[in-house]
Amino acid sequence: MDIKTYISSGVIEAYAMGTISHEEAAILECVMKNNTEVKKAVLEVQQIIEQLATEQAVEPPQFL
Numbered sequence: 001m002d003i004k005t006y007i008s009s010g011v012i013e014a015y016a017m018g019t020i021s022h023e024e025a026a027i028l029e030c031v032m033k034n035n036t037e038v039k040k041a042v043l044e045v046q047q048i049i050e051q052l053a054t055e056q057a058v059e060p061p062q063f064l
Helices: 003-007 010-017 022-034 036-056
Strands: none
Touching: 003 036, 010 022, 010 036, 022 036
């Protein structure tokens, strides 16, 4: 498996968003345990998504 291709395949983004199957998630989690480059990429994507969510957050109206 070519790690660069795997990282750029979109599976990491889908994992971070929770839109992949349990089987795909299990495979990615296994790859993360055995490859620090993939683990780093997953953590980076999760951090970016969290940052974007924080930056784009809309405060609810006071009456809510």
